[in-house]
Amino acid sequence: MPVGDKKRYTAKQKRKAAAIEQSYEDQGVPRQEAEARAWATVNKQSGGGERQGGSGTRKSEAAKRRDREDSAQRAAQTRRGxxxxxxxxxxxxxxxxxxxxxxxxxxxxxxxxxxxxxxxxxxxx
Incomplete structure (x- = not known):
């Protein structure tokens, strides 16, 4: 993503950045500085633009539950020796x-x- 390109951000991230930017401007911070601070805050909080996939996004809730139960059973067996x-x-x-x-x-x-x-x-x- 090129510097300054905001296409990959979600609508929620854009709204959050606009609100933060407005808050900084109300405090007397110049517009460009307020915008930079706002996007830095959004990036820090959410890790940047919209993500593709991610951990566990392709796994059904039932599969996740089975895996957690299996993991718990193995851990219990390990504790029992x-x-x-x-x-x-x-x-x-x-x-x-x-x-x-x-x-x-x-x-x-x-x-x-x-x-x-x-x-x-x-x-x-």
Whole structure:
């Protein structure tokens, strides 16, 4: 988007900028400075012009709900110590990796970070 081009902004963003600009002008700020401050404020608050897509915009509410439930179940299983050995090492949590390292009696496991645990488990296999 070229500098100064306002085509990508929503009507709400344009109204907000106009109101902020008017407020600055009422305080005695020159028009160009008021406009610059107004658009800077709108950009800071909303991240700029209208966005295409975004995180989770293509997912239905039902799919989001299923994913949240699945995530919650996996988190609960991890807290209970259930190990998902069917997943690759990279996809497992550090707690799961520590549990596997404990069962394989890998020395120094408690001071290892996740990547070191993955390497140690790979070498032990």
């Amino acid at each position: 259930v190990v998902h050995s069917d997943r690759p090492l990279q996809g497992q949590t550090k707690a799961e990796l520590l549990h596997r390292a404990r069962t394989q009696k890998i020395a120094g496991r408690s001071s290892m970070n996740k990547q070191q645990l993955i390497e140690a488990l790979s070498n032990a296999s």
